[in-house]
Amino acid sequence: MPVTTKARTLIAKLDTLVGAEVTLRGWVHNRRDLGGIQFLLLRDRSGVVQCVFEHSQIPVAESCVQVNGKVVSNKKAPGGLEIQANDLEIITEALKPAPIEIPKEEWHANPETLLQYRHVSLRGVNARAALKVQAEIVKAFRNYLNNQDFTEIFTPKIVAAGAEGGANLFEIDYYGKRAYLAQSPQLYKQIMVGVYERVYEVAPVYRAELSHTSRHLSEYLSLDVELGFIESDSDVMDLEEDVVKAIVTHVGEYCQKELKLFGAEIPNTSAAIPRIPLLEARNLVEERYGHKTGGKDLDPEAERLVGRWAKEEHDSDFVFVTRYPQAARPFYTYPTEDGLTRGLDLIFRGVEITSGGQRIHDYNMLTAELEKRRMDPEAFRGYLEVFKYGMPPHGGFAIGAERITALLLGIANVRFARAFPRDGSRLQP
Numbered sequence: 001m002p003v004t005t006k007a008r009t010l011i012a013k014l015d016t017l018v019g020a021e022v023t024l025r026g027w028v029h030n031r032r033d034l035g036g037i038q039f040l041l042l043r044d045r046s047g048v049v050q051c052v053f054e055h056s057q058i059p060v061a062e063s064c065v066q067v068n069g070k071v072v073s074n075k076k077a078p079g080g081l082e083i084q085a086n087d088l089e090i091i092t093e094a095l096k097p098a099p100i101e102i103p104k105e106e107w108h109a110n111p112e113t114l115l116q117y118r119h120v121s122l123r124g125v126n127a128r129a130a131l132k133v134q135a136e137i138v139k140a141f142r143n144y145l146n147n148q149d150f151t152e153i154f155t156p157k158i159v160a161a162g163a164e165g166g167a168n169l170f171e172i173d174y175y176g177k178r179a180y181l182a183q184s185p186q187l188y189k190q191i192m193v194g195v196y197e198r199v200y201e202v203a204p205v206y207r208a209e210l211s212h213t214s215r216h217l218s219e220y221l222s223l224d225v226e227l228g229f230i231e232s233d234s235d236v237m238d239l240e241e242d243v244v245k246a247i248v249t250h251v252g253e254y255c256q257k258e259l260k261l262f263g264a265e266i267p268n269t270s271a272a273i274p275r276i277p278l279l280e281a282r283n284l285v286e287e288r289y290g291h292k293t294g295g296k297d298l299d300p301e302a303e304r305l306v307g308r309w310a311k312e313e314h315d316s317d318f319v320f321v322t323r324y325p326q327a328a329r330p331f332y333t334y335p336t337e338d339g340l341t342r343g344l345d346l347i348f349r350g351v352e353i354t355s356g357g358q359r360i361h362d363y364n365m366l367t368a369e370l371e372k373r374r375m376d377p378e379a380f381r382g383y384l385e386v387f388k389y390g391m392p393p394h395g396g397f398a399i400g401a402e403r404i405t406a407l408l409l410g411i412a413n414v415r416f417a418r419a420f421p422r423d424g425s426r427l428q429p
């Protein structure tokens, strides 16, 4: 049957249209037949509404349909109103029932099942809300930086060398030569500081993570920032503090429905974000909470406890950990004489969401650092060259988009903060 082309009304606008005849288009979210009366929950991009029919055939869930009817108030209906439907037209009929029942299973299904059928489970209210919030986070990130005179850049994801070190590089065959998927835009964003002074990038990066954790993906969205003519790592933290507060404020303003759905509390942005050197943080975690951390970094439990300290003592959901030892940071990190660096992390609700800091901008210092670490300067030729041509003192940071989204909403696993997560055992859908 041809679909009539009446002007379409969005579900979110219905509360101003009680009494009016409207045309809605969307998906069959759910259907129920109470002998003679049929209930259709119709979903469009703006919401869900109940439509009531008499003696109609409602197609299987996830079919696309058009409903014509009258908007009436009904206190018992979800949202306080419903559609007394006159007719229903099928736009695209679903060929078979969905592998999971979206309105129900989304809340209860096994997470593995939700990921296996992600192409369908993404249509669920929770999944859509999470990714909507992420889109707003990215929008706020861009808005803030655009207003501060930053330029958005787009750097290659096929690269000759890994910037971050470690074993988690994906190797690819590049016309018979060895190449890698970028772990980070790090080296390119630094080069671009020589062009624009202030740059940012929003793009996926790749990590062949060997361990299967709730905070690691093989492909994640990196929100990268780099700026020139800084004095020290404090300037980097000042900027990042403003960026995360702008993100939180924006989400608080534009995602109220989504925050409510997740029962998520928006972090307090009035408190200054505390800054604590790593060595102090380790002592504090041991003395205050009895947790001893080995190694050169903070382990996840120590991160959690530093986050707890920040909340208890400073009423802050965020805390910067500063002055990491050289051995814990990549070669480009600005070293200090005491064997430490101007490298830092930002912890949000007890989980690292950012690494950053000041970088080395002196050519000789940089080549010496590569040699010290027995890295091959040839692999970094294109990067090193630029330091011969006047690079200002600079620094920056990167926020993992899935991590900040998940932590903001209280989602336990970053996989659910990415539309199509990639991990060691997942390449489909």
Ligand code: AMO
Residues within 6 Å of the ligand: 164, 183, 184, 185, 186, 207, 209, 215, 216, 217, 218, 219, 220, 222, 225, 352, 353, 354, 355, 356, 357, 396, 397, 398, 399, 400, 401, 402, 403, 414
């Ligand atoms: P780093 O390697 O610490 O630093 O990464 C920065 C942030 O990216 C996120 N992240 C991840 N998210 C999901 N899955 C992963 N496998 C994963 N790995 C990292 C985290 C982390 O804090 N070039 C530096 C940044 C800089 O100094 O500007 C870098 O990439 O939120």
